[in-house]
């Protein structure tokens with residue numbers, strides 16, 4: 297029996313239904329287990345609750361020592377973990393190596409953020425002293441997505457543990473193996489039992505955890521659809537903290553540039569990295585209806601056609617690997633067909649050549665003539681929608697014509713254009729002449745509108761991992777020099 301859940305410091309088998317994980321590049325089952333039942337979720341929450349007071353009372357340095365040990369274990373196991381991520385997600389090994397690097401980098405950044413954003417402040421007062429300190433929420437649930445199964449849950453777990461919370465981690469059901477291998481490193485790092493628990497499963501396991509009365513908060517990275525459901529579920533519970541990191545329908549506007557090649561490079565990095573499976577990926581590309589715009593578009597088509605798509609472990613490493621599943625690739629083909637039915641023109645077709653595998657070739661589709669019908673949807677894969685424009689203001693207005701607001705970018709050699717764009721565009725990540733993917737962990741990471749609930753992650757994750765406590769203190773109770781009017785003592 298596979299023991300795939302980590303509850304109260306023990307590896308246990310699931311008591312729910314069968315779940316499997318498939319290598320999307322090779323169409324091979326690579327992991328099998330059973331989901332956690334609602335009762336097992338309940339046990340994990342009880343374990344976290346029991347472990348909570350002692351973990352919260354430890355000093356930050358004591359907690360940090362264990363977290364740093366986890367960082368050392370990541371370093372020692374980085375090649376093996378990068379290979380597991382590649383196998384389970386289809387992402388090329390060069391890219392999964394950077395994911396493990398980001399997991400290691402998260403530790404130092406979280407320490408800095410903890411001290412800068414939630415540290416202790418002491419102020420002198422006429423009588424006594426004023427303090428600002430921070431306390432952990434208690435027991436929190438962390439939900440992870442499949443596209444960065446190591447780095448993104450880690451971006452909640454590390455700051456949550458550092459702040460003194462205990463955690464129940466529910467990874468994406470598409471990436472249970474990465475979660476299990478990462479959990480083994482936390483176990484080796486010497487976390488006390490119950491401090492971090494892992495429950496695997498699909499939607500019903502997620503629902504059992506999210507709706508449980510025993511959690512004090514939930515940190516979620518995933519789709520806007522699921523995030524909104526969680527938001528509704530948390531309505532009426534103002535005492536619980538909810539941090540939602542969700543998707544986007546991200547615009548990238550190109551204006552006049554000298555270097556067409558550099559512009560095309562930044563578009564490709566923005567649209568197709570991770571086979572378009574990043575929440576920050578450009579989904580809508582605005583290109584001027586000018587001769588230079590034509591040149592940029594035809595060069596983009598040429599370069600995109602030549603993008604190397606292959607298996608994650610190919611000797612000659614590809615830029616793009618398989619998508620997370622054959623089903624995900626098929627959904628992208630379907631999305632392209634629907635756009636064509638609505639009047640869009642395919643400039644370079646996105647194709648799934650083997651229906652049993654997750655490979656999708658990168659596609660480009662012109663939606664200029666059907667803008668009034670264009671759905672405001674995140675198509676989470678390698679398909680960019682091109683919009684030709686004649687007026688910069690109208691392009692910015694259309695770029696903002698979305699319920700989301702995660703990332704946005706401008707490619708232009710004019711500083712005035714940048715200033716103009718920056719003042720008007722509505723998103724949490726706004727870049728100039730740089731890809732709109734690849735955000736830094738040392739900055740806040742979050743969006744507006746349907747992309748989040750104003751609880752930015754990355755450097756600002758510290759903020760949602762602890763609550764502030766204000767105290768005024770005097771070592772010995774003392775009668776004030778001057779009494780309030782009407783008081784005699």
Ligand SMILES: NC(=O)C1=CN([C@@H]2O[C@H](COP(=O)(O)OP(=O)(O)OC[C@H]3O[C@@H](n4cnc5c(N)ncnc54)[C@H](O)[C@@H]3O)[C@@H](O)[C@H]2O)C=CC1
Pocket residue numbers: 439440441442443444448466467468469497498499501502503506517518519520521522523525541542543544574575576674676702742747
């Ligand atoms: N803003 C950000 O930081 C990021 C956002 N994303 C977004 O994540 C999405 C891709 O990830 P997915 O794994 O497909 O997201 P998803 O929303 O399907 O799943 C996320 C997590 O929620 C769980 N879940 C799903 N339905 C649930 C329910 N009804 N109740 C409780 N739990 C439930 C899943 O099992 C998984 O652990 C994209 O939309 C992408 O834009 C991805 C990475 C970063």
Ligand SMILES: O=C(O)CCC(=O)N[C@@H](CCC(=O)O)C(=O)O
Pocket residue numbers: 398443444448451573574575576577732733734735736737738741753754755
């Ligand atoms: O969370 C962090 O530490 C920084 C944000 C980050 O890593 N963003 C990446 C991936 C986000 C995604 O899954 O799409 C990015 O901006 O490319």
